[in-house]
Amino acid sequence: MKKFYGLIFITLLGASILKAQNCSIKQGGHSYTMCIPDYLTRTFILNKVASLQYQNTSKKVYVVVIHDTKEELEQAGTKFINARDFLDNFTKDYKKDAKKRKLGNVIEFVSNDNGHAQVELTWKGDNIDFSMLITAVETKKAFYKILAWTILENKDKFKSDFTEMSKSIKD
Numbered sequence: 001m002k003k004f005y006g007l008i009f010i011t012l013l014g015a016s017i018l019k020a021q022n023c024s025i026k027q028g029g030h031s032y033t034m035c036i037p038d039y040l041t042r043t044f045i046l047n048k049v050a051s052l053q054y055q056n057t058s059k060k061v062y063v064v065v066i067h068d069t070k071e072e073l074e075q076a077g078t079k080f081i082n083a084r085d086f087l088d089n090f091t092k093d094y095k096k097d098a099k100k101r102k103l104g105n106v107i108e109f110v111s112n113d114n115g116h117a118q119v120e121l122t123w124k125g126d127n128i129d130f131s132m133l134i135t136a137v138e139t140k141k142a143f144y145k146i147l148a149w150t151i152l153e154n155k156d157k158f159k160s161d162f163t164e165m166s167k168s169i170k171d
Helices: 002-021 070-075 083-091 152-167
Strands: 023-028 032-037 052-056 061-069 099-103 107-111 114-124 129-138 142-151
Touching: 032 052, 032 061, 032 142, 032 152, 061 070, 061 152, 070 142, 083 114, 083 129, 083 142, 114 152, 129 152, 142 152
Parallel strands: none
Antiparallel strands: 023 032, 052 061, 061 142, 099 114, 107 114, 114 129, 129 142
């Protein structure tokens, strides 16, 4: 019986080590961390205002994080009620003129004591269909926009990674 419990413990330990190797904690700016899948590499070419940018061009997977402190937003005369309000404000015009633009239903959840609002956006680019998971996160100090996208045919393959990244944000 002890061997059986020992085997279960070793199996669970091994599984947790394998999972930990698939994701690395990365720091965005000087204010937050986020877990990024190990298959992504850092880049600086996707978005000029993003504080974190990662990609894998062979897998056609991209992610950017844009954060705004609540203090900066309020000084600019903008105040958001919650993550949903922040998300709605962004998505109403984002890719507005794209062909075949379709915005899904927003889901809201809490992770790491932060409010999240998340929606899927699909559109047609230059003869390529894309899928993006857009997540707004409200922390005590800031609002974050996480834009994670891939080609439409890879949507289901990477969606859980995109969701896990957004859930991992910590101030």
